[in-house]
Amino acid sequence: MLLSLFYSVEFWSWFRMTVCVLFIFVVMLGVYVEYTHTDSCSTPLTVSHDSLLVEYGEPVNLTCSIPTKPSSEYKLGWEAQINPVETENETSVTWRSPGLTEWEVNGREMFCFLSELNKEQCKKRVHLSLYRHPDSVKISSESSVWSEGQMMKLKCEIKNVGPLQNLTVQWTRVDQNKNRTVTEMSYGSFSSSGEERKSVDVTATLNVLASRDEDGVQYQCAALLKLEQLHQPQVGTSEPLNITVHYKPTITQPSNDTISVIKGDELVLNCSAHGNPSPQYYWGSPGKIITHSSILIISSVQSENQGQYNCTAYNDAGSDSVMVNVVVDYKLIIITVCAVLGVGLLVTGFSFWLHERYRRTHSVTIS
Structure with missing residues (x-):
């Protein structure tokens, strides 16, 4: 029967619950003991700082005091990683460092303590932190x-x-x-x-x-x-x-396009690009370079100027090119010639009509 109880689900549930309750009790008891040990002293401890941040190399003074001397033998002091100090006949004691450089204080709590004969030791925590500006x-x-x-x-x-x-x-x-x-x-x-x-x-x-x-x-x-x-x-x-970043040029104008120019007019092609270092330029037509400049100027466009023109922008990082197709437009010339011929014909016809009218008028009068 005991063996069956040992293997039963109810037994293990009860066992786990009991262990959990005992654990919580022990933790709470420890907290209570620590609290009464450090903060509920019969003779209260007073410290100048509960926590203190100190710059590397700066002096530090921490004072711990009690209101009156205990009636029995006692020790009042500082428990610390460095420079521990205590007194047996004063109501205050100071922990000093003329220039704090010991990193051991970081992460380690200091205690002001009061030890009286036949009594539990009383403690007061102080958290001291050291930091340093970079060189x-x-x-x-x-x-x-x-x-x-x-x-x-x-x-x-x-x-x-x-x-x-x-x-x-x-x-x-x-x-x-x-x-x-x-x-x-x-x-x-x-x-x-x-x-x-x-x-x-x-x-x-x-x-x-x-x-x-x-x-x-x-x-x-x-x-x-x-x-x-x-x-x-x-x-x-x-x-x-x-x-600073070096990058190859990117041409912003002109775009790949066809430009119509009237024969005899001036042609100006302007090339610009964005790049670092600042780009250099040249204009060319198939097989030859026309100018090492960002601007190409043809003062009077003729039929032989018709064709493809390439602008290239370049620097140490790379290059970019664009092609412009130039077409010479003869339409206006044809229209102008036709207009001149038309005006000439009108003038000639009008002159002939006036002459005929004059001739006929004078022939009637003579008769």
Whole structure:
């Protein structure tokens, strides 16, 4: 019967519930003991700061005091990783560091304690945090000039900043229209040398695709320490870095088209392109170059000027070309000749009519 009870579902449900209740009881008992141990002392402890954020190398003074001397023997002091101190006959004791540089204080709580004869020790916690502004923040590119289409790396080097676990590297991009884009990299996304609670040298990289939109863009990187008591998290910023991207020209005018020109008129073909470095130009017709200029001028178009003309814009990054087909238009000449002939015929006919009328009139009068 006991064996069947041992294997029953009800038994194991009851067992799990009992273990759970016991666990909660133990946890609550520990919290209660800790609370009465640290905060419900018969002689209250007062500290000058419950928590304190200290800049690397700055002096620190933390005072712990009691209102009156206990009637029995006692010790009042500071329990700390560095510079522990205590007194047996004063109502206050000060923990001092003339210039705090020991990173061991980070992540370790300090205690002001009061130990009385035949009584439990009373403690008061103080959370002390150390941080450090970087010695320098520098941004650099693997190349001073980028080529369109390449994947480029920007590097941000931060010297001696801490604690690493609270560090964020911030990238700021400002384009030609002054629009800002901000990207942040938190701890773990960049390489470092040293422990997470200490000051370290950090190198963060940002991959950027070199495009013509990046030409003239400005980048900066900054070190941010996100600590609750630090009102201004930005602790160091690099100088701005201006980006130059070389890209081949793109012709903006003229377009591939056919242009009709009246024989004898002036023809002006203007070619312009956008590229970096600034493009150079030449105009040509099949088999020859006409001019090393962006403008082609023919002062009086003749029939032999009819045909295809190519503008080429080029720089170190590449080239672009456009073709213009020029057609000499004779319609206006034909119309003009016809008009002149027509006017001539009208004048001749009118003159003949006047002559005939004059002749007939004079013939009648003589008769």
